[in-house]
Amino acid sequence: MQTSADTATTRLPIGSDADLAWVRQKVRQTATDSGFSLVQQTKLITAASELARNTLIHGGGGQLDMTVLHGGLRLTFTDSGPGIRDIEQAMTDGFTTGNGLGMGLSGAKRLVQDFSIESQPGQGTTVTVTALATPMPHPRPEHG
Amino acid sequence: MTSREQDHTPRVPVLMLGQTLLVTLQGELQDAVAGQLQDDIVSRIAAGPVTGVVIDITGVDIVDSYLGRVLAEIASSARLMAARTVLAGMRPAVAITLAELGLTLPGLRTALDVGRALALLSHSPPTGSPPHPGRAHHADLC
Incomplete structure (x- = not known):
């Protein structure tokens, strides 16, 4: 296996409404450059928007680290807010402590290929998601 | 130019077409x-004779x-103000x-698009007033 010399990580601050728009733009641009299809791009940007908003609203702000992988992207959202007491409950559809629809975490998880969350009360929250440009590389049946 | 000016929030234009409000959303919102936008639409409904709202998200x-x-x-708030809302032009990837x-x-x-949304609003009966059976044309009976 080769060392990934061509991977790069970009850090974006998440501290305001305008930063959310900036995160969406940067994720879109990077996903396009990484060969994501339109649907895969749309899913990833939507997931990023949900998670960045959580970082801003529930975590009191934080940052996004965006890493280009071979064939995909990894996004890590970190805040040093109050943390999540009950992760299982926070991951339930419809559960909300804010003014959203409670689809942020659970919905974002469905839009990406890999999702992990680490949080301790009082120690902030880190959510890491990975999306692949071509999620299910099934071999296509050949004709002729 | 910075996009981080907090002083005045840019507004989405709300156009009036007959008794229908047309709102076109574009790009990053x-x-x-x-x-x-929600405040603007509800105020416009309250101010004038508005029976329908079309929100065009083709560019979103x-x-x-x-x-x-x-x-x-x-x-929901438009419905409470007796106006119906149609969301037009959602992109397949968004759906x-x-x-x-x-x-x-x-x-x-x-x-699927603004034209069909306007047609939908003009063909369906107004909220809260079902057609009087004695006045129905037989073309409507199916």
């Missing part, structure tokens, strides 16, 4: 702009749960993403 490439909630609330996100926006009427 900040949360504050979406929230302001992302609808997340926040924007989805704003759209659903615009439709696929919203379905997977679990945000199917029940209660929001949709149309």
Whole structure:
């Protein structure tokens, strides 16, 4: 296996409404450059928007680290807010402590290929998601 | 130029076509702009004879749960003000993403484009006044 010399990580601050728009733009641009299809791009940007908003609203702000992988992207959202007491409950559809629809975490998880969350009360929250440009590389049946 | 000026929130234009409000959303929509739009639409409904609202999202490439909630609330508040809302022109990738996100926006009427949305509003009966049976044309009876 080769060392990934061509991977790069970009850090974006998440501290305001305008930063959310900036995160969406940067994720879109990077996903396009990484060969994501339109649907895969749309899913990833939507997931990023949900998670960045959580970082801003529930975590009191934080940052996004965006890493280009071979064939995909990894996004890590970190805040040093109050943390999540009950992760299982926070991951339930419809559960909300804010003014959203409670689809942020659970919905974002469905839009990406890999999702992990680490949080301790009082120690902030880190959510890491990975999306692949071509999620299910099934071999296509050949004709002729 | 910076996009981080907080002083005046840019507004989405709300156009009046007969008794229908037409709102065209484009590109990146900040949360504050979406929230302001709801206020603007409800004020316009209260101010004039408005029976329908068409929100054109042809130019919107992302609808997340926040924007989805704003759209659903615009439709609910418009309905309480006796106006019907049609969401027009959702992109296929956005529809696929919203379905997977679990945000199917029940209660929001949709149309493929603005023309069909306007036709939908002009053909369906006004809210709260079912057609009088004695006055129905037989072309309507099916």
